[in-house]
Amino acid sequence: MKITTNMHEGRRTEMYACGAWNDMIITDYLEMAVTKTPQKTALVGYRVHAGDRSAMSYSELDRRITRMAAGLAALGVEKGDVVSCQLPNWWQMSALFLACVRIGAVCNPLMPIFREHEMQYMLAHAQSKVVVVPKIFRHFDHQAMLQGLRSELPDLKHVLVIDSDDEQSFEQVLLQRAWEEEVDTARLFAERRPSADEVVQLLYTSGTTGKPKGVMHTSNTLLSNIRPFSERQGLSATDIILMPSPLAHQLGFLYGLMLPVYLGATAILQDVWEPAFAARVVAEEGCTLTLGSTPFLADLVDIARDEREQQASLKTFISAGAPIPGALVEKAASVMQGTKVISAWGMTENGAVTTTRPEDPQTTAVHSDGVALPYMQVKIVDGEGHEQPAGEEGDLLVRGASQCVGYFRQPDMYQLDNEGWFATGDIARKDATGYIRITGRSKDVVIRGGENLPIADIENTLYKHPAIQAVALVGAPDERLGERLCAYVTLHDSSATLTLKDVTDYLVEQKFTRQYLPEYLEVLAALPRTPSGKIQKFKLRDMARDIFQGQASHA
Template identity: 75%
Template sequence: MKVATNMHERRRAEMYACGAWKDMIITDYLDRAVAATPHKTALVGYRVQAGDRTVLTYGELNQRVTRMAAGLAALGVGPGDVVSCQLPNWWQMNALFLACVRIGAVINPLMPIFREHELRFMLAHARSRVLVIPQTFRHFDHRQMIQGLRGELPNLAHVLVVEGDGEQSFERVLLERAWETECDTGRLFAERRPSPDDVVQVIYTSGTTGKPKGVMHTCNTLLSHIRPFCERHGLSEGEGILMPSPLAHQLGFLYGLMTPVYLGASVILQDVWNPLFAVQIIAEERPGLTLGSTPFLADLVEVATEHHQQLSSLKTFISAGAPIPGALVEKAASLLDTRIVSAWGMTENGAVTTTRPEDPMHMAVISDGLALPYMEVKVVGEEGQELPANQEGDLLVRGSSQFVGYLNQPELYNVDAEGWFPTGDIARMSADGYIRITGRSKDIVIRGGENIPVVDVENMLYKHPAIKSVALVGAPDPRLGERLCAYVTLHDGTAQPLTLKDLTDYLLEQQLTRQYLPEYLEVMDELPRTPSGKIQKFKLREMAKELFLDRKIHA
């Protein structure tokens, strides 16, 4: 099945002409690494709760990729078919993506925190042919959850369970049978080789319309970001990359899954975040780079006083997802031999801007960086006019790593004729091109680097029998960036007071992901509104700012 995109010939021609896009796909870099250094460590996987460690060389990784790719093809997965996976940071995720590319299939990574509410929509919308899940992760039974959804997913032909048993066992179906001996894999992979402009990834992002959107990327859009990113930060095949951020998030996918293969470097995966366990990993594996949202950095800094020497190999921490508090950077500078780099981006583009290694440390506090090569940003006013330096306005972006559309929703591809994409962020730009995100026009809250789909959660709360009106906003938090606050009014005659537990219990009954639950509730007589009746969320955000100061929300 060919996946329809919003790709235009003009953009393709321009990107090839400027050298941003090349005739390469990610498995070309895997082949290069296998040929050059087959015995080099490609991946080290730590499973915190299981207490085990898996090591794969490039040769071993390629063998598993080959077998899995041939096995998927034998299961009926064809070019353009979607293979979804709800996996933690386990080696199976890395291998599954590469296997999909080998046969022209599309990977659809799903966050392990998603539950029935999110998966019911995403798996149906993507028309997923195969789903790979863990049996259990963090004491949650994923297999049981999916069994309850199968009847609603007519396109889902196969569910494969890592460490499962019986006919659904991932190991039994894809690894124990020597699929590569039952077909000519060289011919199969040559026939199925995707174009660099074919979709290889669909990843869902929380929007403002109440439902997630499936962002589509090609090898060209993804690799045209990775190349200049690695060049700016001096990354090479000798780099060890620690990846504790979820591989199912674009940050983890780009830098924990694709970048190591592109470089021929080693990646160290940690499946459950625990800062003391991360200290042990860093001491053992000696990575030079890690990436994550602000909470990862804050937690590492907290343990650095007693473990400074064990963290000495970590030379660069690239932080994205929320502004980095100045006090945190100062503390990190005093406790770690690590340069802090700030970055800004989105699922639709990957990282668009970053500070540079040669920039003064304080730039990571006051700025979200400078656009990478092949990317452009501009700040515009209400009439679309480009604004002078240091004036706030809407942030627009265009360039090589821009996505190629939303799956099955071409009408939502809000890119103008010149290629500019409205990010939904408010920003200002300095005279030398550094941007600073100052707010959002999009109605989202970002908690720990994860977008909360505010409109979707509000729509669920409007169905609560006691709630008349509701508005969700973020309260600033020094560790997580924001915490979700609910402001509601109740129907006349509501007998019982509404508590935060009532609210969260109701949302859990609706099968909402726990990470999307409000952490503060205030029942009001009236919500602030404009004369036309629109809720004035900016006033609620001002109220929410006081919550942390008043200790009504605790860090």
């Protein structure tokens, strides 16, 4: 399948000239690790609820990838075809991406929390030819969900199910047959090798302004982020990287899947977040680095209060997704004395754009989201597009090497100005040294636990509820999760009643994942509006903040 991107020749020429891009792809780094350290542990996977640990060396990982890649090609996956996967942090997720790269296919990770509503849209839009899912994960039957969707997905040829015992079994189809003996894999991989400018990743945004958009990344856009990121943080092949954040999220994908392979380091994958379990893993595996949103850090800090030595190996915690509360950084500094907290900001469209530096004072992570990585630029502008002076708030724009190459099948949605600047939708200020601070958002978004919630999609669905006349969803600040989702509604019948359970039950009936459900509901006689009729969400945010702060003060 031919994939059209928004790449222009001028950008390609500029990025190669400055050294940001080259002809390397991630499997080149895999092959270097296999040659240099074939018996080194590449990957350790923990299935928390199953209670098992699996590990494999770089040579073993390479053998599995080779078999899977040959198998996918035999199933009819062509260069440029989309292979989707809705997987937890299991080794199969990492191997599947690398196998896709080997044959020039595009990997499309999907969050395990997605249900029919999200999956039907994304798989259809991506025109996925193959999807890989677990049989059961966290008590949910993914195989049954996909079976129910098959009739609506004409492009989908194969559903492969991990831990299934029928003809859809991932193990039987891709692993138990020696596909590599049925084809000349060296020739196949040479013919299918993607250029560094071809799309290898398709990752959907959370749809904060409507339907999700499929962000397209190439080897160059992804690796041009990983290289300077690892250099700034002083990472090497000796690092042991714990990744509890989902690999289907850009943070987990870049730094839990790709970064260890790039470094020739060891990745530790944890499929379900349980703080005490994670702390034990850090101690037993000697983890040196982990990344996640503020709830992960808050939980590890709580554990470390009683078990300080348990996390002695952890040199760095990189926090992204929402500003880090100052009190949390202070707690981390006192109980995790050997761990440096790094603040970072980025998006699906570009990975981490800014980070604080390891040599910065610890308090920098409280007051700043960092300075731009090499090959990336940030700019703060006013409403007229004029650059703001240091200290003044404005719209945050970004451009550079790791910026994506467009939205899949939605080229008109991807807007850059004439100089290549991308409007992030965030409000920020920049100090005289180039460090930025995110101060707000110009787009309608709520971030809970580091995850953007698809506000427009949830609101549009609630408008279909027979009792609801109007609805607005906003976030209320929360120290652990960043924000909580609050729903304000008016009813067709002012004498009627509507409960939070009524609303959440309705969304579950509409096949929304439970992570997208509101946590607070208030029925109003009227929503605050402008003279033109636009809902004034800032007033609702103030109301929600006051309510949750009041609850906290009485806790």
